Amino acid sequence: MYKLLIVDDEPQILEGMKRTLDWGEYGFHQIETSETKEDAIAKSVELLPDIAIFDVCIGPDLGYEIIHQLNELRLPTQYIIMSGYSEFEYAQAAIRCGVKDYLLKPVERSKLQKVIEKIIVEDLQGNLNGISRKDNTTDPILGIPYEELSKLTNRILLMVKAEYAQNITLKSVAERFRMNSTYLGQLFLKETHMKFSEYLMAYRMLQAKERILATNEKISSIAQSVGYPNLNYFYTHFQGYYGMSPSDLRK
Template sequence: MYKLLIVDDEPQILEGMKRTLDWASYGFHRVETSETKDDAVSKAVELLPDIAIFDVCIGPDRGYDIINKLNELRIPAKYIMMSGYSEFEYAQEAIRCGVKDYLLKPVERSKLQQVIEKIIVEDLHGNLNGRSSEDLHTDPILGIPYDHLSKLTNRILMMVKAEYAQNITLKSVAECFRMNSTYLGQLFLKEAHMKFSEYLMAYRMLHARELILTTNDKIVSIALSVGYQNMNYFYTHFQSYFGKSPSELRKKG
């Protein structure tokens, strides 16, 4: 049985996160919430959560600073960061303090579910009570198990997941890691067997497909939400990747 701590300074967000998943079905017998830094630290020490979900901003404090404090206290939790902001500095700090994943608000149920299931299987060595877990160990684009990739490549993949909706480039990622972009690109290509730009496009395409099939959002809104300012580029990439247009996919879906 697992314990969960959710930390956000907005009560409605806390209530929403508590309802997003059927936590009990995953084995969580305690779900606690907190709205402040001091209360979060106090509850974490008392609860010793298996998983803790932190907003990046808790009032005047930063979620990753609180996580660093809990790391110093040796709280054995696996952390997830959520944020209404999509900026490199937040994603970078989240990676530095060892979070397992970084989710943008509003948090999508399917994304949260995937992250929780992955942590349960890979980090807590639990099971999903009949749920398929094969895809949790493998990157959906590369088809390579995450534990077969280096720590650096996994950090790059996390950065893409955090920043795909923005103007992320290999150069901006390299600057974030204080590395040469050419060297970083070569390392990524060697492990991933595709260029960074190809991976980014594929990730955006898969996310766009999910939104097309599961929402009624306009195609132009979906394109913008996955990082495309130019609709011609979006349609060209989508047609090339899936062999059909966004509207054709929605009709057949």
């Protein structure tokens, strides 16, 4: 029923945003992404999205300036800006363009959920009947509501969801937080009762299982897409985690 456009010049962010919410449950059955200003404008005109989420910087271009250009075309679109910057000037510029909200990256699931729900009800005259809050507010691996976890842990979980297909490690996450990896790992373990590597593997296994059951993709392609360039390594982890091979699961 609804159409969504996500604009960011980082492919891993685009993939992460597509998985942050169960968009289909909210009625978004068409989701497009763009990595450049030109493509974003072209797809906006063609798609006429109900909601468009722009990063504040798209390569050399500014997201709110692109939104300003689209506003002149009077598209029936509600805009959200996301940014790794908290400077007030960016927020001010976004507000002047009439964006619905300004979210800091990594975007917290609960905050995005509230903004989307508000737009659906207030601007799209839709309703939230039949939407399961559990799927959107509880981590699929831990089974714990996100609101019961610390902000730091939630940010780590978001990084995993956005970058699990990449070579993400506890060390690389710790470097981005400017923290000692051993200390960060201890904090994560204390709160989740899982090592970071265990959580990452579990999330990759979950994504692999869903793709095996929902698509006819080759197992080798699925393994690659969830962060396993070594197929034998993937088979070993999958068999150990689920007690069956990927091909057995698909039967």
